[in-house]
Amino acid sequence: MNPPEKPAETPPTSLFGGAPDAVTIYEVGPRDGLQNETTVLSVERKVEMIEDLVDAGIRRIEMTSFVNPRWIPALADHMEVAARVRRKPGVDYSALVPNMRGLDSATRAGMKEVAVFMAASQSHNQKNINKSTEAALATYREVVGEARSRGMRVRGYVSCVYGCPYEGAVPAQQVIDVSAALLEMGVFEVSLGDTIGVGTPRQVEHVFRSLLAAGLTMEQLAVHFHDTRGTALANITVALQFGVRTIDSAVGGLGGCPYAPGASGNVATEDVVYMLSGMGIDTGVDIDKLVGVSTRLSGLLARELPSKYLKAHMGHCARLGRSV
Amino acid sequence: MNPPEKPAETPPTSLFGGAPDAVTIYEVGPRDGLQNETTVLSVERKVEMIEDLVDAGIRRIEMTSFVNPRWIPALADHMEVAARVRRKPGVDYSALVPNMRGLDSATRAGMKEVAVFMAASQSHNQKNINKSTEAALATYREVVGEARSRGMRVRGYVSCVYGCPYEGAVPAQQVIDVSAALLEMGVFEVSLGDTIGVGTPRQVEHVFRSLLAAGLTMEQLAVHFHDTRGTALANITVALQFGVRTIDSAVGGLGGCPYAPGASGNVATEDVVYMLSGMGIDTGVDIDKLVGVSTRLSGLLARELPSKYLKAHMGHCARLGRSV
Numbered sequence: 001m002n003p004p005e006k007p008a009e010t011p012p013t014s015l016f017g018g019a020p021d022a023v024t025i026y027e028v029g030p031r032d033g034l035q036n037e038t039t040v041l042s043v044e045r046k047v048e049m050i051e052d053l054v055d056a057g058i059r060r061i062e063m064t065s066f067v068n069p070r071w072i073p074a075l076a077d078h079m080e081v082a083a084r085v086r087r088k089p090g091v092d093y094s095a096l097v098p099n100m101r102g103l104d105s106a107t108r109a110g111m112k113e114v115a116v117f118m119a120a121s122q123s124h125n126q127k128n129i130n131k132s133t134e135a136a137l138a139t140y141r142e143v144v145g146e147a148r149s150r151g152m153r154v155r156g157y158v159s160c161v162y163g164c165p166y167e168g169a170v171p172a173q174q175v176i177d178v179s180a181a182l183l184e185m186g187v188f189e190v191s192l193g194d195t196i197g198v199g200t201p202r203q204v205e206h207v208f209r210s211l212l213a214a215g216l217t218m219e220q221l222a223v224h225f226h227d228t229r230g231t232a233l234a235n236i237t238v239a240l241q242f243g244v245r246t247i248d249s250a251v252g253g254l255g256g257c258p259y260a261p262g263a264s265g266n267v268a269t270e271d272v273v274y275m276l277s278g279m280g281i282d283t284g285v286d287i288d289k290l291v292g293v294s295t296r297l298s299g300l301l302a303r304e305l306p307s308k309y310l311k312a313h314m315g316h317c318a319r320l321g322r323s324v
Numbered sequence: 325m326n327p328p329e330k331p332a333e334t335p336p337t338s339l340f341g342g343a344p345d346a347v348t349i350y351e352v353g354p355r356d357g358l359q360n361e362t363t364v365l366s367v368e369r370k371v372e373m374i375e376d377l378v379d380a381g382i383r384r385i386e387m388t389s390f391v392n393p394r395w396i397p398a399l400a401d402h403m404e405v406a407a408r409v410r411r412k413p414g415v416d417y418s419a420l421v422p423n424m425r426g427l428d429s430a431t432r433a434g435m436k437e438v439a440v441f442m443a444a445s446q447s448h449n450q451k452n453i454n455k456s457t458e459a460a461l462a463t464y465r466e467v468v469g470e471a472r473s474r475g476m477r478v479r480g481y482v483s484c485v486y487g488c489p490y491e492g493a494v495p496a497q498q499v500i501d502v503s504a505a506l507l508e509m510g511v512f513e514v515s516l517g518d519t520i521g522v523g524t525p526r527q528v529e530h531v532f533r534s535l536l537a538a539g540l541t542m543e544q545l546a547v548h549f550h551d552t553r554g555t556a557l558a559n560i561t562v563a564l565q566f567g568v569r570t571i572d573s574a575v576g577g578l579g580g581c582p583y584a585p586g587a588s589g590n591v592a593t594e595d596v597v598y599m600l601s602g603m604g605i606d607t608g609v610d611i612d613k614l615v616g617v618s619t620r621l622s623g624l625l626a627r628e629l630p631s632k633y634l635k636a637h638m639g640h641c642a643r644l645g646r647s648v
Contacts, residue, residue: 012342012565015529197636200602201561205339212335227554230595230632231602234557237525241336264632271554278524278555306632308554308588312521 019240022282024060025269026191026222026248027053029297030081031062031096032266033254035072039301043080049297050085050093053251056289058269060092060246062115066102082109094155098129103143107150114147116140116187117157119195120174121164128159137181144185156182157224161192161207162199172210179216189222191248194235197228197264204238212242222246225267227253227306232267233275240281247272252294252305268307270294343564346606348384349593350515350546350572351377353621354405355386355420356590357578359396363625367404373621374409374417377575380613382593384416384570386439390426406433418479422453427467431474438471440464440511441481443519444498445488452483457502465509472510480506481548485516485531486523496534503540513546515572518559521552521588528562536566546570549591551577551630556591557599564605571596576618576629592631594618 030050034041041049050063063085069076082095094113097103106114118136119125125133144154158178164170179190192207204223211221223239223246225232236247249272255265273285291313298305354374358365365373374387387409393400406419418437421427430438442460443449449457468478482502488494503514516531528547535545547563547570549556560571573596579589597609615637622629 015336015339015562015565016526018336198602200599201564202340202603209335227632228636229598230551230554230592231557231599233555234561234599237558237561238339240525241339264635268554274553275524275555275558278522279526308551308630311588312552 015241016279018243019279020243020245020281022284023240023244023276024246025058025272025283025285026246027058027061027251027269028224028248028266029053029250029252029254029269031065031075032248033250033252035065035074036255036265037074037301039303040074041300043077043084045300046077046081047084049251049293050081052289052293052296054088054091056293057283057285059090059284060094062094062096065096065098066105066109066114067096067098079105079109082106082111096157097143097147099139100143100146103147103150107152111152113153113155115155115157115191116143116182117159118178118182119160119164120158120170120178121160121167123166124160124164124195127166133178137178137185140182141185144182144187148186154187155222156187156190157193158182158190159193159195159224162194162203163196165196172207175207176211176214176216179211179221180214183216183220189220189246190216191222191224191246193224193248194226194232197226197232199225199235200231201234201238204235205242208239208242218243218245222248224248226255227264227267227271230264232264233271236267236272236275240279251290251307252297252310253307254297254301254305256306264306268294268305268309270307270309270313274309339565340603342567343603343605344567344569345604346608347564347568347600348570349382349596349607349609350570351382351385351575351593352548352572352590353377353574353576353578353593355389355399356572357574357576359389359398360579360589361398361625363627364398365624367401367408369624370401370405371408373575373617374405376613376617376620378412378415380617381607381609383414383608384418386418386420389420389422390429390433390438391420391422403429403433406430406435420481421467421471423463424467424470427471427474431476435476437477437479439479439481439515440467440506441483442502442506443484443488444482444494444502445484445491447490448484448488448519451490461502461505461509464506468506468509468511478511479546480511480514481517482506482514483517483519486518486527487520489520496531499531500535500538500540503535503545504538507540507544513544513570514540515546515548515570517548517572518550518556521550521556523549523559524555525558525562528559529566532563532566542567542569546572548572550579551588551591551595554588556588557595560591560596560599564603575614575631576621576634577631578621578625578629580630588630592618592629592633594631594633594637598633 064078250266253268574590577592
């Protein structure tokens with residue numbers, strides 16, 4: 001009836017036609033979250049947190065990191081935590097391993113899934129894991145092979161996908177190279193990390209378009225956004241348009257930046273679950289139980305957690321009537 | 325070379341092909357922000373805030389609201405604020421007017437642009453402006469006609485587009501009807517408000533698709549998201565895909581929910597400017613100057629403001645090296 005006057009205003013065809021009906025949340029709060037909190041929880045509280053998250057419907061969870069305690073003192077209790085958590089059938093429990101020693105500990109703790117981690121940028125690898133990109137890949141080739149021969153499955157993390165604190169911009173080709181190398185050595189999934197929370201939606205489009213053009217598939221990819229500058233849900237929105245099926249997040253938005261008390265860390269599980277639910281995408285997570293977990297954690301850590309959904313929920317903001 | 329194995333994984337065609345090269349920020353901090361803050365700033369501080377925002381590159385700004393002081397005591401000084409702000413050429417200064425009396429005050433204060441406001445839902449109109457939707461439209465028909473005959477241009481707000489605190493879901497048809505009626509009576513632009521911050525990206529897609537199908541154009545539409553549940557930038561990302569050119573935001577994320585001290589109000593101007601800048605979309609706003617304004621406001625209001633960019637900036641989070 002009304003012919004469009006301007007072709008630029010033709011509405012885009014369905015934006016979310018490629019989005020999945022269900023997404024798996026990969027909960028990283030006990031690891032990526034707690035490792036960046038100043039308050040260290042006891043083993044009991046950590047075990048309770050993990051079991052409560054599973055009770056809220058989380059089906060994949062990263063419990064701890066089998067790294068040298070001198071590196072990350074907050075996770076020095078990795079053996080006890082990993083050993084004590086009651087496993088629930090159908091749930092995948094994972095933990096980071098930086099090397100063969102970590103893998104041996106994870107094996108003794110009964111882990112069936114582990115994760116290796118490195119950056120897409122040389123200098124971050126050098127400063128964070130004290131290895132060149134090539135040396136890290138060589139180590140992991142051994143670790144991943146050994147883990148698989150022990151019957152474990154292995155996740156790979158690629159960090160600094162959207163920017164490196166030392167190098168700035170990171171070319172997509174480096175993300176492709178490291179991701180492809182990890183997949184080639186046998187990891188079943190690569191989680192693409194925006195470690196310092198600098199990414200924006202067009203970058204996410206560029207990264208996914210580049211990875212798919214290089215032959216990777218959406219089944220092999222997960223997203224791991226930090227919400228440092230508030231862009232995590234926007235970035236996830238783009239990843240959903242590409243069909244991402246696995247999203248990393250931390251209950252309450254735990255973690256944050258050690259230099260900024262109020263700053264956000266990992267994107268909050270509540271915020272992701274709220275948005276996906278509003279989009280008709282199932283996560284299997286009960287958001288009220290989740291809020292129960294973060295409310296308890298907020299008390300234990302003696303700080304307000306960054307999740308915006310959590311704050312709105314606490315304040316019953318839906319009741320706000322006045323204002324435009 | 326590698327034929328796609330699954331059609332579902334064909335990457336979407338350019339997501340942001342319809343996005344503009346430049347976006348105008350419509351700054352609502354002095355009005356929608358301050359009206360929801362418990363600390364009331366003096367006229368001098370408000371004038372300074374407005375002038376500083378303009379100095380940071382803001383080209384459209386809502387200074388105050390010409391409503392009965394009993395309604396919104398924090399903006400009771402509307403005459404003084406509107407009269408005292410030094411106007412800069414090329415900048416559009418606006419203010420809310422609820423009725424003819426407000427329009428008369430705005431006229432005396434020298435306003436060249438005013439805004440009328442109502443909801444897409446009956447019960448919100450009844451409770452917020454004490455009129456039925458039909459009665460509100462009748463009032464505004466008079467106000468808008470008179471404002472235009474006085475040489476002013478008039479913006480229209482439609483609130484509760486994504487949900488109403490009293491009715492819940494709001495059918496897109498009600499948004500269309502109210503928006504079309506406002507445009508028909510002579511407003512030059514309709515700002516679509518997510519008043520209680522409940523919207524998610526697929527809803528935004530649905531609303532825009534419905535409005536465009538009804539014959540409205542993107543030039544007539546602005547977006548006004550509250551970040552109560554963290555979805556504002558995700559929603560803006562979708563609006564950009566539809567080609568939105570005007571985005572409402574408040575410096576620092578001022579405003580918030582009166583029931584929740586830490587909760588977010590309007591999406592923060594810093595967060596919008598950061599994301600758009602990363603997407604290559606120009607706003608003309610100097611983010612460092614903007615952070616200067618919100619840092620001063622944070623001191624004056626004696627509270628941490630919700631903008632995530634602001635918190636990251638204060639903590640120099642880009643320097644964070646460790647962690648995945």
